[in-house]
Amino acid sequence: MPENIEPIEPSSFITAANHAVKDALPFSDSTDFRDASQGQVAVPRQDAIYSRTDPGRVVWSFTDYGFLDPDLRPELPTVNPSLLRQSQLTNIAGLFQVASGIYQVRGYDLSNMTIIKGQAGIVVIDPLASRETAHAALQLYRDAQEDQSPVSAVIYTHSHVDHFGGVRGLFGLEGDTVPEIPFIAPDGFLEHAVSENIYAGPAMARRASFMYAAALEKSPSGQVGSGLGMTVSTGEVTLIPPNQTISQETATPRDKWQTQDVIPWRSGLTRVVVDGVRLIFQLTPGTEAPAEMNIYLPEQRTLCMAENATHTLHNLLTLRGAQVRDPHAWSKYLTEAIQTFAEHTDVAFASHHWPTFGNEEVTDFLSNQRDLYAYLNDQTLRLINTGSTGIEAAEDFELPATLAAHWYNRGYYGSVSHDVKAVYQRYIGWFDGNPAHLWTYPPTEAGRRYVEAIGGIDNLLAKAQVAYDEGDYRWVVELVSHAVFAPGTPDDQAGRAKQLQAQALTQLGYGAENGTWRNFFLTGAKEVIDGPGGTPSQAGLDLIQSLSLDQVFDTLAQAIDGPKASREQREPISLQWLVTEPQQQGATTTLRNGALIHVPGKDLLVAKPQATITLTRSTLNKVLIQAAAPGGSLRAAFESAVADGEITVTGDDPTAPATVFGYVTKPDTNFAIVTP
Known part of the structure; x- marks a missing residue:
């Protein structure tokens, strides 16, 4: 909450809207809670993980979200019930056995770290976002399993920092010694991993402070999670470049396919055996990341979906900023995964959230996620070709009930609204074709003109207050933003405008089902009063030298x-x-x-x-x-x-x-x- 205003209670409009969510969705279905807890063999053994270079600074806390405990507080009036449920699930932390010889550490970062027992060591998939959390996650596994065997290989499923940033932590908190083992990644990994975090890195980091609500307290009126996980750790980001790349050129030819591979041969698949672990890689470029791949483990009939199928509608354009993702390609690669692996899979897991257990359940999960991205792509294009702008298409767009009814298709991280706008941007661009929008004024100049046109700041705030009292918070924040940006507004009137803006943004946050929307709204409410307070991280040596x-x-x-x-x-x-x-x-x-x-x-x-x-x-x-x-x-x-x-x-x-x-x-x- 902003420091300089009294805590805001949810309005009657938000309370009613949240009650409607409770009535509309199948909260009695406890399957996800069962799956998220299945196979748990250890819980976190410390309250927090501390910075390697600044030992007094917490980079990850296991106690901040105690208020989410469903046994203590099954409902929170300041949190959308659907988002609350998702946060309760993503807050389940510890070591879990996913299948024979396959373990996941969950709740130690935004992402999961997967550990596979090999013949001489362990194979690690996606070593979290920072050195300290990856080190702690590996230690949890070692202590719980009494397994001190070395890391025999590291696999990066894709080029986002929460899937490689902790890699040096696998080999200790101090020193930079790197063993001569395989570091495996999809084609294009290093180029995209580095460029995304360097080129527009400062702007992305600043916006990420909104997306993950870095400046907010973890509380019922503050940050309650991000939908994909709780938040991002704030430790040391590292990178060991891959020395083995999975590409079309590495694909296993038909005459080299073996019965132990279980699935029928398909063009483009690469089989690799690492430390006795048989892995089959499916490249999925241009899906959730520019360089990404799924991994099938035939001996365990288990499928790693990287970040291509998770328990949320994902981002087609992340709010922190990035290139627009391709939902058409995404759905096509999910179709390929279904056709290739589903019949031979009993467990599907990803680098976020919890696994899906059972062959029929896996097939339904992958199929419905595939249908979700195909529907978003195709129906947005249909609306574009009937004249809808991105804003118009997003306003009226609804998923079929058969898709929206599945918890894993709810918009906790991506949303139907901003994903539809992303599809519009991908195909059409920022301009909606209306010449009135071709050369608009920037916010300060537009703000000055709007305030003048409405008859002054007092008139504008009076109209905004009426809208607030009627529960039209979207209009309040749009209207009052003009007053906030208008130059020359007297301090007392500017203060009133900012207070009203903060109140309206807070109400929008309380009602948001999407974790990142809530974080943006509530961080905006804080910053409009207190000023900028982002916490971007500096690019590390590993990224620069890569x-x-x-x-x-x-x-x-x-x-x-x-x-x-x-x-x-x-x-x-x-x-x-x-x-x-x-x-x-x-x-x-x-x-x-x-x-x-x-x-x-x-x-x-x-x-x-x-x-x-x-x-x-x-x-x-x-x-x-x-x-x-x-x-x-x-x-x-x-x-x-x-x-x-x-x-x-x-x-x-x-x-x-x-x-x-x-x-x-x-x-x-x-x-x-x-x-x-």
Whole structure:
């Protein structure tokens, strides 16, 4: 809750809406609670997991969500009952046996970590989001199973950070020794894992602080989960690059298929045996992640669905920001999984939520999830082709009752509303075709004009108060946002506007079935009063050193202050780069017209660069890390490395690099979202 306003009670409108949810959905069905608890062999043995580098800081708590205990408080008036049920399920934490030799640690991060017993060690699938939580999860398994065997392989199912960020924790909290074992990932994993967290990483991290409500207390009036899991851990993000890639080129040919593979041969499947564990990989690019794969374990008749089939409608466009996902491809790959694996599967699990047990249940689950994404794609396109805009299509869109009745198709993480808009954006783009929307004013200018058109701030707030009293909170937040963004509003009136905005956002949060919607609404309510308070994380060394040289220069180019550079530099500045170790690489960068252009090797348009920079890749990584640190700058880090003899600069103008790097800016990691 915002610190400067009294706690807000749910209105009669929200209370009635939440009661209607309770009456409409099959709350008597306890199957999910049975499945989420099945096979539990251990519970967390500590109250919290602490930071490796800051031992007093909690990166994951097991006690924050005690208020969700259904035995203590079966209902919370400030939480949508459907979301409350989902949060109670995702809060079930511990070690679980999924099938013979297959275990999951759940409730130690946003994601699950899966452990498979091999002949000499253990195979780990998706080692959580941070080093500390992965280390604690593995320790829980070792203690409960009295199994100290080494990690014999690591598998990343896809390129999102909560599925690889904890990998170094599997090998200890200290040190960076990496054993010579397989690190297996789908084709394109490293490129997408790095680029997603670097290119727009600061903006995504800021918005993620809304999505997971990092600044809110865990409480009935605050953060109660995110729908996909409780929240994201805040420990050290690490990455060990894969040394084995699953691709179309690795697919097992028909004549190499074996009876032990159980399922019939199908083109594109790759069979790998790791530490005696037989694994069959199905590539699913462009589904929930750009690089992703499902995994079948024939000996256990068990299917890992990565994040392609979970107990929620997933995001087609995550609210933290990303590229729009393809529901058509998603449904097609689910169809392929059904046709390939379902007949031969008794258990399906994913890297979030709890497993589905039973062949018929697995088939129904996968089929209904497939139908869900196909329906969203196809029916949105039908509406687009009858003239609906994204907003219009989302407003009236309803799932068939046969789909919406399944708990796993409810919108706890994705939602029908924002997923329909995502489909619209994917096919049509941001513009709805109405020229009135082609060149709209930005929020501050629009706000000033709206306030004036309505007859002043007092009139606007009076109309908004009427809407609030009538329970039309969506209109309140839209209308009052104009007052919040309008420049020059006197402090007392601005304060009244922000208070009303916070109250309306809070009511919307209390009524939201979607965990991330609730988090956005309630974080917005806090920030409109208290100001920005996000908690973005800094890119770690592993992510930076995993950047290709091409990606390094992409990242620098995206940080150039183009307007300033174009004003001050009338002539191009070209730099030749020579990276000598671990392998020799070269590139030419040219700052011209405010853009930093890079060409591998020699740029044919550059007769002679102003300077040549010679360094090792480890030095480049060090400079980038120092530049990214609080108070650091690329120019200062570069000049320090030159002074220390780690970088050599030669050529006609040895000051040219410093000139270019002087235009490299740092992102604002705490920018305002709900206020100007």
